[in-house]
Amino acid sequence: MGGRRRVELRDPLCPGTGVEAVGLVEGEIELTHGGSSVSARGWLRVPIRLECSRCLVEFVQVLQISVNEECALEQVDTPEAQLIARGKEGQIPILNEEDVDLSELVRQLVAMEVPSRPLCRDDCAGLCPRCGRPLSSGPCPCGEDEIDPRWSALRDLKL
Template sequence: MKTTPPLDPKAPLVADTRTMSRAPGTTKEWSADIDVTDKLGLDMIAIPAGSQLSVRARLTSVSEGILVTGTVSAPVEGECARCLTAMEDAIEVEVSELYAFEDSTTAETTEADEVMRVQGDLLDLEPLVRDGLVFAMPTTPLCRPDCRGLCAQCGERLDDLPADHGHEIIDPRWAALKKFV
């Protein structure tokens, strides 16, 4: 059986539930604004290092554990997949995860990687936050939905070119005849 290292109660994404009753229905508001130390995301779009992500959550005691629901938001930077222009945006995602009590039926009947676990009185919210943000990032980020991209011939942004922009394409087999015209 794989053992997990103990959680640091002072870590920014660790929620302490000691002040909560385990009686179903007990709730606690939890929030944090965390400085991102390492880039988080994909190649074309990511939460840059040095930015701040915001977590607003409600911890609710249920019969099998602690249900965490809330929102996570952060700024993202990247480049448009069509025109390669640098872009900045913000992402906000709703998250929901059950953290099973150590002695619950859920904890006893599921594999360790199938459900999150309450560790003592602590909840490790990092996987929930990280996965929520990364899975919500677009795999094809766009500077705007109607971005036209780049011209296939000259590589310039189509939005910066006149409406009648075009290139005369001559079949290379007939190119030698052009000098007679």
């Protein structure tokens, strides 16, 4: 490849990102060959399944990733090898035989963008500390029929 090239993506998410995609990875990336490296610019989008870190509900979030990376024209090997290579060179390899292979670029960007504390919504109320039910629809009713220890003490009082 030489010069400039636009790649459209519409592929299943490659393994190794630590998340489950519920749809295809879509995107448009422009590769510009300059000297020893290739710059990749564009965007990626992939719907992934997450678990809310507060209420543990599963939900789908579309990751929107803007791509601005320096890549190397090196063979994409195993993911483990590439993590080490990236630590040394800071460049993601994007070559598979003679053609570009953006799977490693996608894998690393998605792995980086997955939220570490996902929330089903910004104001998620989490779970009831008493019974563990989600508090999404207001205060939990579990406390209502609970007998306040002070009242039970009164009730036991022999008058």
